[in-house]
Amino acid sequence: MTFEITSEFLENLSKLIELKKNKAIEKLFEEVHYADIAEVLDEVNFDEAIYIIKLLDSEKTSEILTELDEDTRTRILENLSAQEIAEEISEMDTDDAADIIAELSEERQKNVINALEDIEHAADIKELLSYKDNTAGALMAKELVKVYETWTVAGCLRRIRGQAKDVSRVHSIYVVDKKEKLVGRLSLKDLIVAKNDQKIADIYISAVDSVNVNEDDEEVAKIMSKYDLEAIPVVDDNNVLLGRITIDDIVDVLKEEADRDYQLAAGLTQDVDSDDSILDLTKARLPWLFLGLVGGVGAFLIMEGFQGVFAKYAALFFFTPLIAAMAGNVGVQSSAIIVQGLANDEVKGSINSRLLKEMLLATLNGVILALFLFVFVWLYEGKVNTALAIAVSLVVVIIMAGLIGTFVPLFLDKRGIDPAIATGPFITTSNDIFGILIYFLIAKLILGI
Amino acid sequence: MTFEITSEFLENLSKLIELKKNKAIEKLFEEVHYADIAEVLDEVNFDEAIYIIKLLDSEKTSEILTELDEDTRTRILENLSAQEIAEEISEMDTDDAADIIAELSEERQKNVINALEDIEHAADIKELLSYKDNTAGALMAKELVKVYETWTVAGCLRRIRGQAKDVSRVHSIYVVDKKEKLVGRLSLKDLIVAKNDQKIADIYISAVDSVNVNEDDEEVAKIMSKYDLEAIPVVDDNNVLLGRITIDDIVDVLKEEADRDYQLAAGLTQDVDSDDSILDLTKARLPWLFLGLVGGVGAFLIMEGFQGVFAKYAALFFFTPLIAAMAGNVGVQSSAIIVQGLANDEVKGSINSRLLKEMLLATLNGVILALFLFVFVWLYEGKVNTALAIAVSLVVVIIMAGLIGTFVPLFLDKRGIDPAIATGPFITTSNDIFGILIYFLIAKLILGI
Numbered sequence: 001m002t003f004e005i006t007s008e009f010l011e012n013l014s015k016l017i018e019l020k021k022n023k024a025i026e027k028l029f030e031e032v033h034y035a036d037i038a039e040v041l042d043e044v045n046f047d048e049a050i051y052i053i054k055l056l057d058s059e060k061t062s063e064i065l066t067e068l069d070e071d072t073r074t075r076i077l078e079n080l081s082a083q084e085i086a087e088e089i090s091e092m093d094t095d096d097a098a099d100i101i102a103e104l105s106e107e108r109q110k111n112v113i114n115a116l117e118d119i120e121h122a123a124d125i126k127e128l129l130s131y132k133d134n135t136a137g138a139l140m141a142k143e144l145v146k147v148y149e150t151w152t153v154a155g156c157l158r159r160i161r162g163q164a165k166d167v168s169r170v171h172s173i174y175v176v177d178k179k180e181k182l183v184g185r186l187s188l189k190d191l192i193v194a195k196n197d198q199k200i201a202d203i204y205i206s207a208v209d210s211v212n213v214n215e216d217d218e219e220v221a222k223i224m225s226k227y228d229l230e231a232i233p234v235v236d237d238n239n240v241l242l243g244r245i246t247i248d249d250i251v252d253v254l255k256e257e258a259d260r261d262y263q264l265a266a267g268l269t270q271d272v273d274s275d276d277s278i279l280d281l282t283k284a285r286l287p288w289l290f291l292g293l294v295g296g297v298g299a300f301l302i303m304e305g306f307q308g309v310f311a312k313y314a315a316l317f318f319f320t321p322l323i324a325a326m327a328g329n330v331g332v333q334s335s336a337i338i339v340q341g342l343a344n345d346e347v348k349g350s351i352n353s354r355l356l357k358e359m360l361l362a363t364l365n366g367v368i369l370a371l372f373l374f375v376f377v378w379l380y381e382g383k384v385n386t387a388l389a390i391a392v393s394l395v396v397v398i399i400m401a402g403l404i405g406t407f408v409p410l411f412l413d414k415r416g417i418d419p420a421i422a423t424g425p426f427i428t429t430s431n432d433i434f435g436i437l438i439y440f441l442i443a444k445l446i447l448g449i
Numbered sequence: 450m451t452f453e454i455t456s457e458f459l460e461n462l463s464k465l466i467e468l469k470k471n472k473a474i475e476k477l478f479e480e481v482h483y484a485d486i487a488e489v490l491d492e493v494n495f496d497e498a499i500y501i502i503k504l505l506d507s508e509k510t511s512e513i514l515t516e517l518d519e520d521t522r523t524r525i526l527e528n529l530s531a532q533e534i535a536e537e538i539s540e541m542d543t544d545d546a547a548d549i550i551a552e553l554s555e556e557r558q559k560n561v562i563n564a565l566e567d568i569e570h571a572a573d574i575k576e577l578l579s580y581k582d583n584t585a586g587a588l589m590a591k592e593l594v595k596v597y598e599t600w601t602v603a604g605c606l607r608r609i610r611g612q613a614k615d616v617s618r619v620h621s622i623y624v625v626d627k628k629e630k631l632v633g634r635l636s637l638k639d640l641i642v643a644k645n646d647q648k649i650a651d652i653y654i655s656a657v658d659s660v661n662v663n664e665d666d667e668e669v670a671k672i673m674s675k676y677d678l679e680a681i682p683v684v685d686d687n688n689v690l691l692g693r694i695t696i697d698d699i700v701d702v703l704k705e706e707a708d709r710d711y712q713l714a715a716g717l718t719q720d721v722d723s724d725d726s727i728l729d730l731t732k733a734r735l736p737w738l739f740l741g742l743v744g745g746v747g748a749f750l751i752m753e754g755f756q757g758v759f760a761k762y763a764a765l766f767f768f769t770p771l772i773a774a775m776a777g778n779v780g781v782q783s784s785a786i787i788v789q790g791l792a793n794d795e796v797k798g799s800i801n802s803r804l805l806k807e808m809l810l811a812t813l814n815g816v817i818l819a820l821f822l823f824v825f826v827w828l829y830e831g832k833v834n835t836a837l838a839i840a841v842s843l844v845v846v847i848i849m850a851g852l853i854g855t856f857v858p859l860f861l862d863k864r865g866i867d868p869a870i871a872t873g874p875f876i877t878t879s880n881d882i883f884g885i886l887i888y889f890l891i892a893k894l895i896l897g898i
Contacts, residue, residue: 031656035675043797161642188637193610207480225704226484228697230679247696248677251703255674258707259789265714266785266872267778274790274803278810285782286814292778293818296771297825303767310759317766318752321773322745325881328777329716329741329874333734336715340708341723348492354723361727365735369742376746423715425778432774 003036005043013040017048022055034060038067041076050079062091065100069275074103082108086115094121095141095249098128128243136220137213139253140234140243145173147200149183154196171231174241175204182233182241184208210235213242220245221253222345260420261343265336267425288425295429299324299436306440309449315381316443319390320436326369326394327401327435328428334358334405335423342413351410355403362402366395389446393439400438401431452485454492462489466497471504483509487516490525499528511540514549520725523552531557535564543570544590544698547577577692585669586662588702589683589692594622596649598632603645620680623690624653631682631690633657659684662691669694670702671794709869710792714785716874737874744878748773748885755889758898764830765892768839769885775818775843776850776884777877783807783854784872791862800859804852811851815844838895842888849887850880 016025029037029052037056041049041064053061053076065073065088077085077100085104089097089112101109109129116122124142131137147156160173173191175184184204194203210233211220224232224247234243260271267288272281303320310317338354341347347354374391378384405427409419443449465474478486478501486505490498490513502510502525514522514537526534526549534553538546538561550558558578565571573591580586596605609622622640624633633653643652659682660669673681679696709720716737721730752769759766787803790796796803823840827833854876858868892898 033676035677157641188641192606192637192641225697225700227482228484230696247679247700248674251674251696251700254700254703255707258704258711262707262711262714262785262789265711266781268782268785272786273793273795274786275795275797278806278813281786281810282813285779285810286817288782289775289778289814289818290821292774293771293821296768296774297822299770299774300764300767303770304764307763307767310763314756314759315749315753318749318756319745321748321752321769321881321885322742324770324773325741325745325748325777325877326738328774329738329877330734332715332873333717333737336711336717337721337723337730340711344722346722346724348724357727361730361734364727364731365738368735369738372739372742373746424781428774428777432770436770 003032005036005040010040010043013044014048017051025052025055029056029060034063035067038064038069042069042072046075049076053080054084058087058091062088062096066092066096070103071276073100077104082111082115085112086117089125090116090118090121093141093143094124094128094243095139097121097125098138101125102129131213134217135213136211136215136217136234136245137242139217139220139249140213140245142243144233144241144244146241147173147175147186149175149177149199149201149204151200152196153191153194153198153200153203156200157191157196160191171244171246172233174208174233174244175200176241180241181239182208182210182235185233208233210239211245212237217253218257221250221257224250225254257343261339261423264420265332265339265423291425291429295432298433302433302437302440306444309440309444313386313443313447313449315377315383315386316390316440320439322373323394323397323435323439324432327397327431330362330365330398330401331405331427331431332423334362334402335409335419335427338406338409339419339423342409342419347410351407351414354406354410358402358406359399362399363395365402366398369398370394385447389443392446393442396442397435397438401435404431404434452481454485454489459489459492462493463497466500474501474504478505478509483512484516487513487518491518491521495524498525502529503533507536507540511537511545515541515545518724519552522549526553531560531564534561535566538574539565539567539570542590542592543573543577543692544588546570546574547587550574551578580662583666584662585660585664585666585683585694586691588666588669588698589662589694591692593682593690593693595690596622596624596635598624598626598648598650598653600649601645602640602643602647602649602652605649606640606645609640620693620695621682623657623682623693624649625690629690630688631657631659631684634682657682659688660694661686666702667706670699670706673699674703706792710788710872713869714781714788714872740874740878744881747882751882751886751889755893758889758893762835762892762896762898764826764832764835765839765889769888771822772843772846772884772888773881776846776880779811779814779847779850780854780876780880781872783811783851784858784868784876787855787858788868788872791858791868796859800856800863803855803859807851807855808848811848812844814851815847818847819843834896838892841895842891845891846884846887850884853880853883 013025013028016028041052049072068076089101101112104112113122113126128138128142145160147160151159173186173188174182175186177183184206185208186200186204190203209223209227209229211223213234213236220232230247232245233241234245236242263271268284269287272284299320303317338347370391373394374387377387377390381387408427409422412422413419462474462477465477490501498521517525538550550561553561562571562575577587577591594609596609600608622635622637623631624635626632633655634657635649635653639652658672658676658678660672662683662685669681673696681694682690683692683694685691712720717733718736721733748769752766787796819840822843823836826836826839830836857876858871861871862868
């Protein structure tokens, strides 16, 4: 079942395109899944991609377009007329259609929508475009199978045959009243098992989960994965059925969310992948590095302030990278645990109890690590005082780093800010500076300098 | 639709349990989704949880058990007899049943399986337990709707009514030949649209994706999300149909994978959450911190080796935290991009071309950052030589850090090792040491010390 893009395949394809052997190209792609064709198009050169898109029929190319890498798709769409794009769009489900139209300039959006032949499809797409990004409305599709509670099973089966043709997958049949308000659901299974003359009103299940059209998409993802739902109906404030969201869209939301958290933790400000241009990658990386530079200058100023101590206690200075690394690592660990807990709704109880727990944890880790460091410095330098000062400072720095790492994401979350930005470079940089400052202050105190 | 756990609810529940008002408790939970009841059980004290589990009927509690936090479940199962667990298990789908039995000790596993009344269910569970962790076999369920290609539509509809009762969601109907080999699929929709006297052989779709029972579960997740599949049949080496995997299981695999990568990047060795005990959290955190400690000692030894330079070029030493932070941040950024690219199958082309790109990127970032640092040191210290030495070293360190961050995950991946372990503390620690060493060597060279 798996299709591998080989260099022979690509060479063969190039040759066929050069010779304009259209029949052979169509045959080559006949048995290939559209997701695989999309990968081929990401590999071939741009003119070849355009050639293939224009050659294959729109039933196939519409699916391919939805699977393409956004950069490639943008360039291809720029080379198609509004009429050609409308042809592709008319083959797509409303949610995919709206996503792709949203990538066009406002003027082209209008032209493409006007070029759509199916007026209802056009109205649905317009409606979807009107919802805010990252809401249930922006995620949902208008395609669904809907029956009225007054229908009979037989009438229902007859009528949904028509509706079902437009819906690629029937998860649930939604039951509405005369005012189009959602009252319940049915599965195809229930319908098959029921007798022909039964009324829908007698067999539908009235317990139906739904989400409001303005609900945040990450919240929808949480609800669907918590309750193991494969589709969820979307309603407006009056409970009127507007559309439905399916689990495959949720998989994409979850992936994006995980990718973003991971990138923030790694110090990347925007969604980039390894194939992006050097300029895009620099834009994503440089701001965090600049933050690190500022932090490093801060550490420099602190150390310079203590330079009088160097003559007698040079070792103190040589351990600053260790102190900074520990403060950074502990901070990232504790913030990551909190960020993940918040994402999974697992963080309960007060901030104070969290901070207390982190303090105990950091003390335990800190004491164990400090013991090792104490023994090393004592044996290596032969000065028990210096060893003690460094070890005690390390414990305090680790506790402080743990508390900052725990507090900052909790605080941001309370303020309604995404706590994920607190992980990574932000925490490491602030902990570097605080850590080194506290380290010198405590060491000075213990050594009586 | 949303159920909120309030403190009033919990108090009320406690009171009812104390007074043994079983009817009232059952009524309280009547309309509550099992996923919500599971959250209630994670909140109440342990005796209350046991009381509720023993009270509610096994149709409900079996679902609750699958949703519980693993720690809570383990403790509850310890308090149930093999017979009681078997009752719960008999209500579960085979995949959930196998997952829960796998958490028991080997002896209890045998007792529970022997206590199962349905021999076929027991055999299915035993089969699932025999597959290796993280394979398609361990993920799949035995429940599915299967028809033979020789049946008619009418006969098929009649027969699948029986099969469908055991299957909570019918995604696809799988078509097999006489030897139980998978030959195609049908949707319920196709069946409804078809005429009663048609043969299955005439209407089924022969293009059916499937995965081998020994396939890695992350690979299955990739295939299902790439091809937008909601269920995939699992076959053995002879293409005999063994079970099916549904998209909700894949959502869990994707979440676990994302969580693990995130935790590795943050320096947590095992799956922990914020509610785990201090001991578990220490076990997850201490090894990485210890690595950081060793790295810090390495940095200490390097700096000590250069201490003769201090009298004349003290500033060099005060910039070591900056150098270490930059080396660490750049390393984490470039490794994270590679790790994500590998996870999404986006990293194509040779290692050399990746390294070249990273070198250009790091040079660009490095030069911009070094310019700022150069100006700062020059103005602050008034020594153009020192400023130049530090700035040039920074560029070289950033390039080296980017190369290590790019190379290590690619290398690990080629060797079949999870590249995610290369992110986080591993990369920061090694880059700290290399960074500081290179920094001093280059500074010495430029300053002619």
